[in-house]
Amino acid sequence: MHYLTRSPLPTLEDRIVDHLAKAPATRSQLCEALDTSRTNLGRALATLLRDGSVSSARTSTTGRGRPTQLLILNATAVHSVGLNVTRTSCAGVMLSRSGAILAAVHLVSPASSSLLECVEQTCEALAASAARQGVDTSAVRAVGVGVPIPMGRHATASPEAYPTVAELTRVTRRWWDPVPVVDNTVRMAALAEAMWGAGTQMSSFIYLRLSGGVGGCVVSDFRLVGGAGGLAGELGHMTVNASSSPCACGKRGCLETVASLPALCEHAGVSDIAQLRSRVLAKDARACEGLDRAVAAIGYVLGCAALLINPGAIILAGEIVDAFPSVLAAVSARMHEELLPVMQWDIDVVGASLGPLGAARASASIASHSATADEPTSAAAADGLSARCRPASSAPAHSRAKAAP
Ligand SMILES: [Zn+2]
Known part of the structure; x- marks a missing residue:
């Protein structure tokens, strides 16, 4: 269950679509432009005509020759x-x-x-x-x-x-x-970042979402990794010393029990992120302590994960990052403490650049x-x-x- 994060070589169907997006064309014109045989073009076109992506229209003729079919991309057809x-x-x-x-x-x-x-x-x-x-x-x-x-x-x-x-x-x-x-x-959110967002053209990165839970996944060598059973990258359920609290997964002391939004709100004694942000901005000791504890735990987990896959970047997403942009630098500093000091590391910690529509686009x-x-x-x-x-x-x-x- 892994996906390539770089587009594969375009198929003949893709190339036909790209060409027709510029202007309608006849079969002969397509064969010449795409340097393909009439037989191969016919096979690829059959699919596009069947699914409604392309339609054909007979051109009017004034001479004695057969009328030709003009192929037109149906730009408003949902694929x-x-x-x-x-x-x-x-x-x-x-x-x-x-x-x-x-x-x-x-x-x-x-x-x-x-x-x-x-x-x-x-x-x-x-x-x-x-x-x-x-x-x-x-x-x-x-x-x-x-x-x-x-x-x-x-x-x-x-x-x-x-x-x-x-x-x-x-x-x-x-x-x-x-x-x-x-x-x-x-x-899907990580795949979107890889294809169109903060991870574009990046061969390896770790994606971590800090929200109602803590979800992660890994892109390695231009592949969104699934692992043997599709569970690779469950970083939110690595055990951290900062906690012994029960986690929704059934374990105790997971990263999620200190770094999720509910965990931070509970620690600060507030009910939502707006209140949490107000408390942190007001330098409330309890709220700041919870955030610092989360940053330390996130940095530790990411440092361990970085030793495993040597990512080019960490992409952090979720409401907590949106509310507290300073966690990017703080997590980076803590993560680097876990890395081998004698080796050269070049890992940026950046925010995600796409929202929910990006993940939906990746699913499509x-x-x-x-x-x-x-x-x-x-x-x-x-x-x-x-x-x-x-x-x-x-x-x-x-x-x-x-x-x-
Ligand atoms: Zn857990």
């Missing part, structure tokens, strides 16, 4: 849909075959709603937005969903608290037919690439999932997911 649902917000985008955003929505997650209800509301809002803008959703080829559940195959704790992939599929298919590619929100993007890859395997079909759920791994997917950061 892929991406959703990203977290405990605090829901985002959805619709992309054309060329990757242009045709519709987008961003909602605040209702506190009382279940994850499935949030997905449902996002689908509904996105479909309504598309209808208002008149985009064509008749031939959606791919759907990607980012949800705050881990994708590991051995996830077993608190199964009743989270929906299955099959349940998510039943919801999205009420709007769009393709079986969705489902992955973790933090992984992986689904779009998966849609043109292998058909579902028999094993995947047997457990009700699509091979698209695991495009770059042979690891079987889980049927239930556990409590997540």
Whole structure:
């Protein structure tokens, strides 16, 4: 379950789309411009014509020759849909075959709603937005969903608290037919940073999100790493000395128990981040102590992780970083204390540059690439999932997911 963070070489379909985005063309013109045979062009065009990305129109003729077909890119046809649902917000985008955003929505997650209800509301809002803008959703080829559940195959704790992939599929298919590619929100956010944000062109980095939980993942050698079972990068559940508090995961003393937003608020005796920020700005001893304790624990964990993968950067995301930008430098200083002093390290600690729409776009993007890859395997079909759920791994997917950061 890993994804490449650099675009692979464009397919012939991609090149046709790019060419037609500039101007309509005939088959002969495409063959010449793309230096390909009529047979290969015909195969690639068949897919694009079938999914509605390209349409053809007969040109009027004044002479005796056969009329020619002019191929036209349908710029308003939705090719892929991406959703990203977290405990605090829901985002959805619709992309054309060329990757242009045709519709987008961003909602605040209702506190009382279940994850499935949030997905449902996002689908509904996105479909309504598309209808208002008149985009064509008749031939959606791919759907990607980012949800705050881990994708590991051995996830077993608190199964009743989270929906299955099959349940998510039943919801999205009420709007769009393709079986969705489902992955973790933090992984999708990191993938977005790798492709379009703070990690662009960066071969290796660690992404850590400090929010309602602490979620992490790793990009190594231009791959968003999944590991053997899809659980690589669960840095929020490394044990730190600063705490012995119980964690939602079932352990005690995880990083999440000192560095998540709820942990910081509880330590400071406040109920939300606005109050926490006020207390820290007022130099309240308890609030500042909690933040310092979190920074030390985050720096320690990132230092250990940095020794493992030698990242070019750490990308920190989440409300805590937004509210306290100074944690970037403080975490960097603490992390460097963990690194080998005799070696040269060059690791920037930077903030994330994309929001929830970026993660939704990443979900759409992986689904779009998966849609043109292998058909579902028999094993995947047997457990009700699509091979698209695991495009770059042979690891079987889980049927239930556990409590997540
Ligand atoms: Zn934990």
